[in-house]
Amino acid sequence: MTHTPYGYRIEGGKAVIDETAAGQVKELFDGYNSGLALTVAAERAGLKLYHASAKRMLQNEHYVGDEYYPAIVNSDVFNKANNEIRRRAxxxxxxxxxxxxxxxxxxxxxxxxxxxxxFDDPFAQAEYMYGLIESEVD
Known part of the structure; x- marks a missing residue:
């Protein structure tokens, strides 16, 4: 793994949930799903993020859980946030x-x-002849 998503840490070669950071991730999802803007939801969660960074966090499928990362949010919360991102866009x-x-x-x-x-020059004659062609507009 090249980058560990926010909310996880690596212990013994496995990803485990960092409870403090995972709480902020959950707050980000809850804030955005309640209707807040991306940056406002991030600020309320205690994260200093730009708009695009907050959006990338909401679209990161690792937060639902996979074979390496345990789940921080359930799929309903994740899907609701991503549907809201698409609806707003x-x-x-x-x-x-x-x-x-x-x-x-x-x-x-x-x-x-x-x-x-x-014209004596065949290229000049061809250029002249092509210049006479007009297309008819239907």
């Missing part, structure tokens, strides 16, 4: 749902102006 227009782009439709109708000039 949608309400603020910060999440844009991906829409499959339509395939481009090639122009199939063209018209060409009358050729009035002739």
């Amino acid at each position: 949608l309400a603020l227009g910060r999440i844009k749902e991906y829409k499959e782009p339509l395939p481009p439709t090639p122009q199939t109708k063209f018209k060409m102006g009358r050729q009035t000039k002739f």
Whole structure:
């Protein structure tokens, strides 16, 4: 493990819950689920965090428990917080749902102006001829 999440400490090669820090993590989840802003919920929990750091803590799945980390919060509290994060982001227009782009439709109708000039250089003649092509808009 490269980084131990806040609320845990390593003893004897295993992650154990640090009761003081775990209490702050629980308070962060409870405060956010009660309607507080991320930074306000963090301050009330006794944590000095920026908005993004508090959000990352709320989205850290280790707090629900896995094979290495014991659970600090239950899955209902965790899911409620993450659903609230998504709901607030949608309400603020910060999440844009991906829409499959339509395939481009090639122009199939063209018209060409009358050729009035002739050049000795074939590249100049080609440039002139291509410049006469106009696409018709449907």
